[in-house]
Amino acid sequence: MTKQVSQGTCNICKGTFSKSMITKHLASCKKGRTIFETSAGKQQFKKAKTFHLVIEGRNLPDYWMHIEASADAEVADLDGFLRDTWLECCGHLSSFTIEGKTYMSDPDEEMCDEGMDVVLDDVLRPKMKFFHEYDFGTTTELVLRVVAERESEIKKKSIRLLARNDSPAITCASCGKVATQVCSQCIYEGEGWLCNECAKSHECGEKMLLPVVNSPRVGMCGYSG
Ligand SMILES: [Zn+2]
Ligand SMILES: [Zn+2]
Ligand SMILES: [Zn+2]
Ligand SMILES: [Zn+2]
Secondary structure, eight states: OOOOOOEEEETTTOOEEETTTHHHHHHHOHHHHHHHHHHHTOTTSOOEEEEEEEEEESSOTTSEEEEEEETTSBHHHHHHHHIIIIIOSSOOOEEEEETTEEEESSOOGGGTOBOSOOBHHHHOOTTOEEEEEEOSSSOEEEEEEEEEEEEEOOOTTOEEEEEEEOOOOOBOTTTOSBOOEEETTGGGGTOOEEOHHHHTTOTTOGGGEEEOOSSTTTTSTTOOO
């Protein structure tokens, strides 16, 4: 199988860029700059500190996204954004690990767990790398990196998508057509990618099959996008 270069789409101008070029592009996206310049003279636009974050699957680097988060947003807001975009299947627990400290989605008071009601500005700094885990059984692990901090026009406490990967091309293991289903059992052996036709006769049965979706949680638990 030939390794394809991971590509993605800028959410501002809708242009396609390779994973390695997108950071550079976002810094100079013409459309983003136009918005910036035309509003620069108007004082009523409030600028606020934001963090530019890049996020990817810990062992699945073909799934990635760039986001901009208001510095006054909380760790819980970031968790919610990741759940909405990539992760949520059945309300599992999640956590962030930032500089060795763990922030839990559902903190146990008796265990003195730290919750996620922490402002990003208090825990993030440029160049910092940190981690997220969703579901402590069938875990999806993400790596997050703070690319930069800057001043931006953004709604209070909000998080917005700047760019994300296009669906990786995955082919059916038996016939080479585009895979549309994945077996939630066989995926543990790195197998079980199936086209519609081959899915019908898959030995594990239809109940085990999940749709192929553009997320690092594809094929996990009951995740269907
Ligand atoms: Zn762009
Ligand atoms: Zn689940
Ligand atoms: Zn097939
Ligand atoms: Zn299977």
